[in-house]
Amino acid sequence: MKRRNTSKPDETKVTTGKTNVANSKSKQRKEKKAHGLATKNQLYSGVRNKIILIVGLYILAGAGFLYWHGMGKSPELPPEVEEEILGSLPQDMKDMDLPNVGPFRKKASNTLLPDNKVKQTESSKGKKSNKTGNHAPVVPETTLEETKFPNFEQKIQNELKVKNIGDKTWTEVKIRKNVNNTNVRIYTMDDFLSSRECEGLMKAHDNHMKQHDDQGPIICFSDETTMGKYLEQIKEKWTKRISSQDWTQGTRCLNASVSAQLNGKLRWSHSTSFYPGESPFSTTFETRVAEQTGLNANNGGKFQITCYPEGVGYKLHTDCTEGNTDKRDRFATILVYLNDVIEGGQTQFTELGVSITPKKGKALVWTNMDSEGHCDVTSYHQASPVIKGRKCILQRWYYYENFPALGKRYPSPPLPVRSPTTPRVACDEFTSGSCRWYDEWNYDHLIDYDARSL
Numbered sequence: 001m002k003r004r005n006t007s008k009p010d011e012t013k014v015t016t017g018k019t020n021v022a023n024s025k026s027k028q029r030k031e032k033k034a035h036g037l038a039t040k041n042q043l044y045s046g047v048r049n050k051i052i053l054i055v056g057l058y059i060l061a062g063a064g065f066l067y068w069h070g071m072g073k074s075p076e077l078p079p080e081v082e083e084e085i086l087g088s089l090p091q092d093m094k095d096m097d098l099p100n101v102g103p104f105r106k107k108a109s110n111t112l113l114p115d116n117k118v119k120q121t122e123s124s125k126g127k128k129s130n131k132t133g134n135h136a137p138v139v140p141e142t143t144l145e146e147t148k149f150p151n152f153e154q155k156i157q158n159e160l161k162v163k164n165i166g167d168k169t170w171t172e173v174k175i176r177k178n179v180n181n182t183n184v185r186i187y188t189m190d191d192f193l194s195s196r197e198c199e200g201l202m203k204a205h206d207n208h209m210k211q212h213d214d215q216g217p218i219i220c221f222s223d224e225t226t227m228g229k230y231l232e233q234i235k236e237k238w239t240k241r242i243s244s245q246d247w248t249q250g251t252r253c254l255n256a257s258v259s260a261q262l263n264g265k266l267r268w269s270h271s272t273s274f275y276p277g278e279s280p281f282s283t284t285f286e287t288r289v290a291e292q293t294g295l296n297a298n299n300g301g302k303f304q305i306t307c308y309p310e311g312v313g314y315k316l317h318t319d320c321t322e323g324n325t326d327k328r329d330r331f332a333t334i335l336v337y338l339n340d341v342i343e344g345g346q347t348q349f350t351e352l353g354v355s356i357t358p359k360k361g362k363a364l365v366w367t368n369m370d371s372e373g374h375c376d377v378t379s380y381h382q383a384s385p386v387i388k389g390r391k392c393i394l395q396r397w398y399y400y401e402n403f404p405a406l407g408k409r410y411p412s413p414p415l416p417v418r419s420p421t422t423p424r425v426a427c428d429e430f431t432s433g434s435c436r437w438y439d440e441w442n443y444d445h446l447i448d449y450d451a452r453s454l
């Protein structure tokens with residue numbers, strides 16, 4: 001654009017010169033010369049333009065040909081990527097042939113939930129860490145019969161051993177803060193996922209979200225105080241006082257009608273989950289992870305795609321449970337950025353002074369626990385809010401000690417009563433813009449579930 005503007009005045013000058021020199025022979029000669037030059041220039045530029053046009057057409061035709069023949073496709077990813085990744089995701093776990101795991105095992109739902117109100121959240125006080133991610137593992141009871149999973153193999157994942165393959169190399173991220181002792185190791189690798197894989201995953205997530213378009217979520221809060229803080233933040237748009245009838249009994253979730261009124265007023269990120277074996281991509285990914293990080297596929301849980309809009313981040317948390325005694329906990333996390341973010345959205349390890357900027361295809365892998373299976377609190381991290389653009393990531397958590405139901409879809413809890421496609425929004429640990437929308441339900445919002453884990 002700029003070039004065209006600067007060259008245009010020069011052309012005008014030549015034309016003006018031509019008309020003003022008509023009476024002088026020398027000027028006429030100059031004029032002829034100038035005219036000749038202009039004609040030659042026109043001729044040259046005509047030829048040049050033609051060449052550019054022909055070369056351009058060839059390039060276009062070549063690109064089209066290559067595209068048609070599948071060049072540039074990542075060999076690992078099948079063509080209908082969004083179908084492959086998420087197309088077959090079951091929306092409802094009712095039909096799945098899974099053992100009855102979790103807190104509902106062998107219990108009728110009427111014996112499960114006491115006549116509790118959300119106010120009664122003493123149970124949550126008993127939690128070891130109130131900053132553990134709301135997606136913290138929901139570990140089914142140990143009595144789960146292993147015979148139901150004949151191929152289950154007990155494995156311990158107590159180390160992260162990154163390996164460079166070809167020109168794909170890991171860089172160890174330097175810890176910038178003085179910490180006395182940390183077991184956290186952080187590595188990054190560019191282009192861990194190809195462009196096509198990243199785009200495919202985002203597209204799959206977006207398409208999956210569209211299926212929920214007409215289904216407003218049910219909104220759950222970790223407790224009433226937290227809810228108060230969120231509502232305070234939107235006080236210009238929300239004046240209603242929440243009373244006990246506004247909750248679904250036995251849960252920390254608002255009922256469907258109040259949730260619907262709140263919908264669109266709070267902001268949140270969106271997560272889509274898929275499980276090992278539900279798509280060819282899951283196998284491609286876990287094989288690549290195993291080869292390049294030593295993280296054993298059998299110790300991996302679900303896969304989670306999360307997209308954050310502007311203004312949304314994710315609270316400061318650990319992926320493992322602080323003070324854990326149970327080693328069925330998240331030893332390591334792998335996170336791949338699926339797109340570039342214009343501004344904001346860094347993954348920040350606050351105790352370690354580390355901040356990673358999202359970059360399409362880049363993987364970030366780190367340890368959350370020590371080699372004995374204790375959660376390391378120096379692994380606290382947060383997603384800083386996206387300032388401009390959108391941020392999408394793929395995450396998978398690898399457990400220190402695996403268990404039979406790891407990486408399997410759990411049967412959904414019966415409460416709140418909802419349609420099979422009703423999503424859930426979890427707002428906890430108040431930090432501006434830390435709510436998350438989930439396409440599946442776990443047990444975190446059930447008062448009784450917390451009480452059981454006391």
Ligand SMILES: O=C(O)CCC(=O)C(=O)O
Nearest residue numbers: 133314346347382383393
């Ligand atoms: O989005 C990020 O950068 C971090 C997300 C995260 O830590 C999590 O979801 O557990």
Ligand SMILES: [Fe+2]
Nearest residue numbers: 133318319381
């Ligand atoms: Fe995390």
